[in-house]
Amino acid sequence: MRYSFGISDWRTEEIKKIDRKTRKMLTMYKMHHPKADTNRLYVKRKEGGRGLVQTEAAYKAEIINIAEYLNTNYKTGWNTTHKGKIGGVLKGKMKNQSNAWAVR
Numbered sequence: 001m002r003y004s005f006g007i008s009d010w011r012t013e014e015i016k017k018i019d020r021k022t023r024k025m026l027t028m029y030k031m032h033h034p035k036a037d038t039n040r041l042y043v044k045r046k047e048g049g050r051g052l053v054q055t056e057a058a059y060k061a062e063i064i065n066i067a068e069y070l071n072t073n074y075k076t077g078w079n080t081t082h083k084g085k086i087g088g089v090l091k092g093k094m095k096n097q098s099n100a101w102a103v104r
Contacts, residue, residue: 002062015059016055
């Protein structure tokens with residue numbers, strides 16, 4: 001899935017839908033209780049969580065990695081690709097920014 005983030009244009013709604021579908025399947029196959037805290041799914045295993053990677057966080061991290069790669073390896077002034085999203089992420093102008101997706 002990470003591979004396609006830099007290639008195809010993903011909408012935020014699609015990414016959130018995949019995340020919901022994943023949680024729903026975990027509940028259906030009794031891997032997660034319906035009334036359990038969903039935030040704990042995304043906490044690292046070492047910190048007492050399940051260690052699941054949040055799809056939106058993976059998307060943003062991958063876009064940032066691609067932008068940094070392009071900016072460091074190609075000195076052509078290429079800082080906006082993927083319909084301007086990469087430049088916005090690097091400058092911190094992405095809407096709905098939160099600390100939950102930050103790569104630590």
